[in-house]
Amino acid sequence: KRAHLPILAKTANRQEAARLFAESLISFNCSLNGDLNLRNLEVISAGGFLLTDKLSFASGFDEYLSPGLYCDVYSSELELVEKIKFYLENPGLALEIAKRAYEKFLVDWHPKHRIADLMNWVFKGELPNFYAAKSDPRFFISTAYRDLVNTRLAIYEPVQELHRVEEQLKVLVSKDCPVAVVADLLDLPRLEVYVEAGFPVSELPKDERVVSRVHVWEEESSHLGTATWDVLIARSNSHLTSRLLPYSKFVFVLDEQNQLVFSNATKLASVERFSLGATRADGSSWTLRLNFYKEEEGAALFTTDEIFSKQSYPFLNFVDGVSIIVDVGANIGIASAYFRMLYPNATILCFEPDPVALHLLKLNSLEIGGCTVYPFGLYSDDITKTFYSSLVTACYSSIHKNQYADFPRVVQLVKASSFLGSFLKSVGAYNIDILKIDTEGCETQILKDLFEILVDIKIIYLEFHSEEDRRLIDQILCPTHVLYKGNIVHAHRGTLCYLSRRHIPHDVSQEPRR
Known part of the structure; x- marks a missing residue:
């Protein structure tokens, strides 16, 4: 849509979908988990031209659908748009590919052929080589590692879910981990797989497509240094575990028997959607579906109730013209x-x-709409800091180690005034309208850094985490804002709502009584 291309997106039953595939010049498909999905064949069987995302060689896609012969593929958003424009300008090529694919479907892929193959396999023990799945590296080694199927699933499923949301992922596997772990991950096409020097790469299939996907990481000479890894998979006694754990967003630690003994990523595979309903100030109904981690559902629903029902961020309906919220x-x-x-x-x-919270935030931002997600925090300077998160919940992450959060990792923090100033300039805006800060202890540093633009912010919501911070927050905001409402849980915890002095309503009932 941003590229102004004529796209039709809708839900349809099988018959209507087939008609749309047949009548459209291009039928677009995007895989969900990096595997060959049914939509590919639905398009081809209807006589449509298929443009789909490029999958890993391990999926068998290249042998099955042969890009350029029976369909075309894209590897990035830019390439997708370029190929759509190309086929719109060269419709004959799209129709030629669609015709060739449809003829191939009738001869080899029609359900009657598949049913016959299945029956011959069940009753005669005959199975064409086509079904052998020899493109998948797991074909050659899975039997030898069948006793580790639970460990392999416990690693693969969270990484697959992460891969579904992130465009690129960088994974490091220590040299003493099972070869099957790497073989499992090779069917995720946007994964950069690194193995520690000494990893038995020779045990993987001797296939150029495997070799090109697996990079050997030598710590001493690596240009990556201590760069952040999206995923680290290592043994508990590996030096990588202790040294790189703070630099890894998600970690899987195995014992000497290759059983999973620790991970902060398992909850990624248990995402649930919860329907949220509310009534707007004008009386209209509003619904949204938010993603939660199943094991944190209670905490998430409690927070939702605090914000929506108990209005921990009170709605000041007399403040209008709100266009930018941070x-x-x-x-x-x-x-x-x-x-x-x-x-x-x-x-x-x-x-x-926090990468654990960030995963859900990216999913929820799509539901919320008009939301831009930045995978870093704001602070008083551009800096990296040790960040502590909880292994139980994503609610207590902080740069301050505490009883709720003690799992360390290094995160990027960006100077608030520089970043927000650049953003306002880029969109031609004058000011931020609402600023909400809940950073488990960094509120005062951010406010000090934003001091010059605070005067133009209409509403500021903050949480404080010590009496000292509450007093300092009031000192910083006193010249420009008034404490309008607050919810004090106890001396060292509460939520504050500050209103710009420019927007204080002229209401006799709210005048001071002297």
């Missing part, structure tokens, strides 16, 4: 969803450095 410490996006309900047309900027 959510610092957005977590999984519950507050941003609340702001979307109140301000349907506002642009929301979400900042979150």
Whole structure:
């Protein structure tokens, strides 16, 4: 749509979908998990031209659909748009490929042939080589590692879910991990797989397509140094575990028997959607579906109730003209969803450095709409800091180690004033309208850095985590804002709502009584 291409997106039953595939010049498909899905054959069987994402060689896609012969593929958003434009300008090529694929379908892929193959396999023990799946490296080694199937699934499923959301992932596997772990991951096409020097690469199939996907990482000479890894898979006694754990977003640790003994990523494979309903100030109904981790559902629903029902961020309905909202410490996006309900047309900027929360935030931002997610935190300077997260919940992450969060990792923090100033300039905006900061202890540093632009912010929501911080927050904001509402849980915890002195309503009932 951004490229102004004539796309039709809709839900249809099988018959209507087949008609649309047949009548459209191009039928677009995007795989969900990096595997060969049924939509590919649905398009071809209807006589449509298939343009789909490029999959890993391990999926068998190249042998099955042969890009350039029976379909075409793209590897990036840019390439997708370029190929659509090319075929719109050269429709004859698209129709030629579609015709060739349809003829191949009738001869080899029609259900009657598949049913016959299945029956011959079941009753005669005959199976064509086509079904042998020899493209998949696991074909050659899985039997030898069948006792580790639970460990392999416990690693593969969370990484697959991460791969579904992220465009690129960088994975490092220590030299003493099972070869099957690497073979499993090779069917995820946007994965960069690195193995520690000494890993038995020779045990993988001697196939150029395997060799090109697996990179040997030599720590001493590597240009990657201590760069952040998206996923680290290592033995508990490996030096990589202790040295790189803080630099890895997600970690899988195996014992000497290759059983999984620790991971902060298992919850990625248990995402659930929860329907959230509310009534707007104008009386209209509003619904949204948010993603939660199943094991954290109770905490997430509690936070949702605090924000939506108990209004921990009170709605000041007399403040209008809200167009830009900044959510610092957005977590999984519950507050941003609340702001979307109140301000349907506002642009929301979400900042979150915790990778566990960030995964859900990216999913939820698609539901919220008009949301841009930044995978880093804001601070008073451009800096990397040790960040502590909880292995139980994504709610207590902080740069301060505490009883709830003690799992360390290094995260990127960006100077708030520089980044937000550049953003406002890029969109031609004058000011931020609403600023919400919930950073488990970094609120005062961010406010100090934003001091020069605070005067133009209409509403500021903050959490404080010590009495000292509460007093300092008030000192910083006193010249430009008034503490309008607050919810004090106890001396060292509460939520504050500050209103710009320019927007204080002229209401006799709210005048001071002297």
